[in-house]
Amino acid sequence: MAPLLKRSLSSLFPFLILNVWRRILLQLQRMGCTSSIPKRYPVLGRKKKKRNSINEVVIFVPSFQIPTVIDFLHPLRGLVSRDIIDRLSGLRGRIVSLAESNDLVVLSYVLELQQALDEYLPLVLGLTIKESNLESSVEFKWKMQGDDGQETCLANVWYELLSVVHMKAVLSLMEANLVLFPRVSLDHESERVVSEDSKKVAVDLLLRASGCFDYCGHHILVKLPLHIMKNLPNNLHESMLEAMSVQALAQAVELQLGLALECEKATLSVKRRLACEAVSYFTQAHYCLSGCNTSDGYGKKLLLFIQWKYLEIKAAAYYYHGLVMDKGNAPSDHIGAVGCLFAADELLRDSKRACLSFCLAAPISRVPPLWGVMKHMNKKIPDVASKKAQMYGYLLEQDKSCQALPDLPEFQLSLKPDKYELADVDASWDNNESCQPQIQSLKDHLQDEVGSE
Numbered sequence: 001m002a003p004l005l006k007r008s009l010s011s012l013f014p015f016l017i018l019n020v021w022r023r024i025l026l027q028l029q030r031m032g033c034t035s036s037i038p039k040r041y042p043v044l045g046r047k048k049k050k051r052n053s054i055n056e057v058v059i060f061v062p063s064f065q066i067p068t069v070i071d072f073l074h075p076l077r078g079l080v081s082r083d084i085i086d087r088l089s090g091l092r093g094r095i096v097s098l099a100e101s102n103d104l105v106v107l108s109y110v111l112e113l114q115q116a117l118d119e120y121l122p123l124v125l126g127l128t129i130k131e132s133n134l135e136s137s138v139e140f141k142w143k144m145q146g147d148d149g150q151e152t153c154l155a156n157v158w159y160e161l162l163s164v165v166h167m168k169a170v171l172s173l174m175e176a177n178l179v180l181f182p183r184v185s186l187d188h189e190s191e192r193v194v195s196e197d198s199k200k201v202a203v204d205l206l207l208r209a210s211g212c213f214d215y216c217g218h219h220i221l222v223k224l225p226l227h228i229m230k231n232l233p234n235n236l237h238e239s240m241l242e243a244m245s246v247q248a249l250a251q252a253v254e255l256q257l258g259l260a261l262e263c264e265k266a267t268l269s270v271k272r273r274l275a276c277e278a279v280s281y282f283t284q285a286h287y288c289l290s291g292c293n294t295s296d297g298y299g300k301k302l303l304l305f306i307q308w309k310y311l312e313i314k315a316a317a318y319y320y321h322g323l324v325m326d327k328g329n330a331p332s333d334h335i336g337a338v339g340c341l342f343a344a345d346e347l348l349r350d351s352k353r354a355c356l357s358f359c360l361a362a363p364i365s366r367v368p369p370l371w372g373v374m375k376h377m378n379k380k381i382p383d384v385a386s387k388k389a390q391m392y393g394y395l396l397e398q399d400k401s402c403q404a405l406p407d408l409p410e411f412q413l414s415l416k417p418d419k420y421e422l423a424d425v426d427a428s429w430d431n432n433e434s435c436q437p438q439i440q441s442l443k444d445h446l447q448d449e450v451g452s453e
Contacts, residue, residue: 055105056366057358059177059206059251060305062244063235063298064170065142065163066099067092068151075137084126084428091120099167107178114171117164118423124164125422126429127157144233156228161422162220162236169212173248176205181368192371196262199255199372206252211418213245234293243288247306249415250281254313258372268327272320273411279317280413282310297362304361308354315347316373317408319381325406326388334392336406341385343405348381 072088098113127134140160143151179201180194217238221229234240257274260266286306294303322340325333351374359365370378 054364054366056181056368057177057305058180058368059173059202060247060302061170061173061177062240062302063296064145064167065152065233065235066145066149066167067096067163068141068143069093069096070139070141072138075139076134079132079134079137080126081428081431084123087123087428088120091116091123095120105178107175110171110174110178114168114175117168117171121161121164122423122426123428124157124160125425128161129425129429144235150233152231152233154228154231156224158220158223159228159232162216162224162232165212165216165220165420165422166236166241169209169216169244172205172209172212176202176209179205192369194258194371196259199259203252203255206248206255207415207418208420210245210248210252211420213241213248214417215420215422217241217245234296234299237292239288239291240299243285243292243302243306245417246281246285246288247302249413249417250278250285250309250313252415253278253281254309254373257313257316261373261376268320268324272317272324272409275313275317275320276408276411277413277415278313279310279408280410281415282306282313286310301358301361301363304354304358308351308358311347311351311354312374312377314408315344315351315381316377318344318347319377319384321406321408322388323384334388338385338388338392339405341381341388344377344381345385348377 070092072085072092076085076088095113095116098109098116101109126132127138135157136155138157138160139153139155140157140163141151141153142163143149179198181192216236221236221238221241224232253274257271257278260271260274286303289299289303289306292299294300318340322337322344325340326337328334328337355367359367
């Protein structure tokens, strides 16, 4: 019995040693002392997962399509010079490569892709020349952003132009986002300072994006045949394009209000007007979305974003409207001012809940730190509302009939989308006319042969 027990213990001894060693390593890991342990020694316990990158949304960037590889040579052989075909393939291939990379969170890559699109547009515009009859000769393929994005294949050059200009608009929104908030670690940052120059650049980019969306809806979409329009993805529908154009204007006005807050010469009336204009823009964008299919993830995300920003800017509008009313001498002015400030305080609380709903909706985004208008509003609204309520509390008790919430004033909207125009057709298409007589004579020859039979 003793020899058997001895053999059993000797066979278990290596496992006991290994178990003790693993326990020591696990304890060291918990103490944060495993950085010097060689990798050949296994450490038990839960493996630490890589943290997924969660984007921060300042300027909303909608879902968009990216191009996929297509064949220009087969459908255009004999109809277009080989030089044009090679250039079309090369320029579009470069766009595909840049768009498929994961570097669009870096400003330099966004600018490079914008430049590639600008170089491609004049050349592909040659397919729209009526005399060439090439509008439907090439099947253009685009897919929604993401690994499993739905692909749309349509044989119409105006679909290609629509997708390219739409992509230019989206890239302008990306650029504005990166100009305002570079991609840096924000884990311990509750507030942020954005320079005046960055805000002005972002306003220009938003107006440019709005102009591109507007051009897509009013100048390119109308050139598509009905059967092509029916097969367009949701993000290229007219209502969605209009909603994105107006939303860009709304955020541009919001940035202008932020600039006014930092300007000593800006009066309360100017600030109120900007806030009220932004309310009108967000209201219009929400109305445009009512005619869109927002069942997909990004559609819901955009709807939640507009609801969140609408509540924020409406809180600011009521705040400034209350301050303007408080300058009056009548008791009704003071009562109306208190009502506006109470409304602003309630809207501010609602906006925080709306912000959380937006951030938690897929795709999840980071809660942005306080900056700009809302950094100012979060400090001012609760404090001023409380002080004015104490100051004019006796008036509220005396005259309860005047406690209806005043309407916000309406102003003529000042911002318009930047005017966008397609570039001229590339000059290389002028030298392509020499191919046409040969093509026509071949067709005539074939028709003559059929007739002779």
